[in-house]
Amino acid sequence: MEVEFKFTIPTRRLAAVKAAARRGTSSAIRLEARYFDTADKALSSRGIALRLRNEGGQWVQTVKAMGDGPLDREEHNVSVDGATPLARPALHAGTKAGERLRAAMDSAQGPLVETYRTEIDRVTRDLAFRGGVVELAFDLGRIVAHGGTAQEKQAPVCELELELKEGPVVGLVEVATQWAAQHGLVLNTVSKAERGERLMAAQWARPAAKARPMAAGSRKKQFLKGPNLQRVALANCLAQILANASEIVEGSGGEEHVHQLRIGIRRLRTALRELDALAPGRFDPAWEPPLVDVFRRLGQLRDREQALDTIGAELREAGAPKSAARPAGAKASPLTIVSTPAFQAVLIGLMGFTAQALAAEDDGALGAAKVRRYLHKRLQALHAKVHRDARRFESLSVEAQHRVRKRLKRLRFLTEFVAPALEGGADDFLASLQPALSALGRLNDEQVASELYRSMATKDPKAWFGVGWLAARREQSVKATKKALSRMGEGPRFRKL
Numbered sequence: 001m002e003v004e005f006k007f008t009i010p011t012r013r014l015a016a017v018k019a020a021a022r023r024g025t026s027s028a029i030r031l032e033a034r035y036f037d038t039a040d041k042a043l044s045s046r047g048i049a050l051r052l053r054n055e056g057g058q059w060v061q062t063v064k065a066m067g068d069g070p071l072d073r074e075e076h077n078v079s080v081d082g083a084t085p086l087a088r089p090a091l092h093a094g095t096k097a098g099e100r101l102r103a104a105m106d107s108a109q110g111p112l113v114e115t116y117r118t119e120i121d122r123v124t125r126d127l128a129f130r131g132g133v134v135e136l137a138f139d140l141g142r143i144v145a146h147g148g149t150a151q152e153k154q155a156p157v158c159e160l161e162l163e164l165k166e167g168p169v170v171g172l173v174e175v176a177t178q179w180a181a182q183h184g185l186v187l188n189t190v191s192k193a194e195r196g197e198r199l200m201a202a203q204w205a206r207p208a209a210k211a212r213p214m215a216a217g218s219r220k221k222q223f224l225k226g227p228n229l230q231r232v233a234l235a236n237c238l239a240q241i242l243a244n245a246s247e248i249v250e251g252s253g254g255e256e257h258v259h260q261l262r263i264g265i266r267r268l269r270t271a272l273r274e275l276d277a278l279a280p281g282r283f284d285p286a287w288e289p290p291l292v293d294v295f296r297r298l299g300q301l302r303d304r305e306q307a308l309d310t311i312g313a314e315l316r317e318a319g320a321p322k323s324a325a326r327p328a329g330a331k332a333s334p335l336t337i338v339s340t341p342a343f344q345a346v347l348i349g350l351m352g353f354t355a356q357a358l359a360a361e362d363d364g365a366l367g368a369a370k371v372r373r374y375l376h377k378r379l380q381a382l383h384a385k386v387h388r389d390a391r392r393f394e395s396l397s398v399e400a401q402h403r404v405r406k407r408l409k410r411l412r413f414l415t416e417f418v419a420p421a422l423e424g425g426a427d428d429f430l431a432s433l434q435p436a437l438s439a440l441g442r443l444n445d446e447q448v449a450s451e452l453y454r455s456m457a458t459k460d461p462k463a464w465f466g467v468g469w470l471a472a473r474r475e476q477s478v479k480a481t482k483k484a485l486s487r488m489g490e491g492p493r494f495r496k497l
Contacts, residue, residue, distance in 0.1 A: 007185035021138035042108035049193035116196035132167015145199035173352030209243035226278030240264035307449035325460035390485035432489030
């Protein structure tokens with residue numbers, strides 16, 4: 001299993017990165033690879049890549065598959081003979097990646113065929129740190145699909161990979177943090193294989209990544225142990241964050257990717273807040289400020305668009321006069337926001353955290369029974385506070401009403417994190433929260449829209465129609481939200497140990 005970071009290199013930083021990669025003892029090699037899949041995409045649909053690559057005259061066959069965490073990749077390489085060898089999946093038998101490849105081939109509808117190729121000039125060098133070595137690989141080249149035909153498509157490759165060759169993961173994290181800060185590198189989990197698949201498709205639009213259900217895995221008895229639950233929960237959050245952030249970096253992310261990225265960050269902040277006591281001292285307090293900053297800046301972009309699109313359409317239906325005024329434009333794009341060095345450093349640190357092996361003994365960490373009791377109390381406390389605020393919701397200030405929304409989301413996310421250990425699962429309880437979350441979301445959209453229309457009214461009096469319409473709706477929306485909150489189900493309970 002390889003542990004690596006992969007970065008996109010901004011165009012303005014290319015020359016500096018190229019020079020740094022060649023500094024000291026380095027090697028240059030031309031890599032030409034051919035990728036394979038079946039007609040029904042049995043491999044790519046499962047996150048598996050199978051390739052044959054000519055490395056300086058020697059053909060190497062490689063299979064790559066997703067691992068258990070955001071940094072983990074199952075990989076197996078084997079040298080093959082022949083001037084133009086054919087792909088042979090059986091060469092990977094007996095390995096984890098090979099077993100995933102075999103399972104995919106067993107369900108395939110048809111044989112393997114070549115899909116696309118890559119032509120890469122790679123520079124490599126070793127970066128030593130105390131107790132280990134990181135291999136740097138600087139790749140510059142292109143990906144070609146439908147080669148030699150009228151449908152030929154190409155995509156450039158300009159990226160830097162840092163892979164741990166030996167030593168602790170913390171050393172890789174330190175090296176990656178230094179290089180990212182010095183050269184403005186941006187994490188990107190979209191592989192060359194995925195870019196090739198996109199070129200093959202007539203149209204490509206990857207949907208925004210939503211949170212995946214938590215899984216206890218094969219070690220169910222270990223799930224509730226403090227350090228293990230911390231690691232699993234953070235890895236789950238990072239999978240959602242990295243997938244959406246990478247689409248933004250690729251230039252293919254839209255409003256829903258921004259929305260789901262914010263959800264991932266909010267889930268992560270909930271995990272850092274609610275799970276810290278399970279194994280104190282393992283979370284870095286420095287992670288929180290950059291997460292808050294990016295969450296808020298992305299929220300300003302999305303809230304603005306959501307208000308103008310959704311509320312604006314309703315206002316037009318209500319007969320609002322057409323106004324030429326618009327609120328002040330966004331000062332930064334989603335790409336600029338996610339590329340912030342502080343945010344990238346936090347993502348690197350968090351990814352390293354999830355990839356580190358758990359210590360046999362972790363001082364202060366709670367065992368499964370104590371974790372169960374602690375989290376049961378936290379769920380009960382959050383549930384009780386939401387119920388209390390629901391009863392007096394109409395009398396709460398706008399800020400207090402917004403806090404109810406944040407608290408309800410924490411209750412939802414914490415429930416999701418421990419769902420595999422709950423009695424009867426969590427689906428029914430989570431479903432009972434959705435009407436209240438939707439109502440609170442609508443109330444928030446109306447509040448944001450009211451502020452926007454007030455700012456627009458300073459330039460065009462016609463915008464006062466929107467201000468008045470939203471003010472008239474306020475009482476109705478608050479009552480609807482209180483009613484939705486009253487439908488919240490009884491709090492979840494843990495299964496008996």
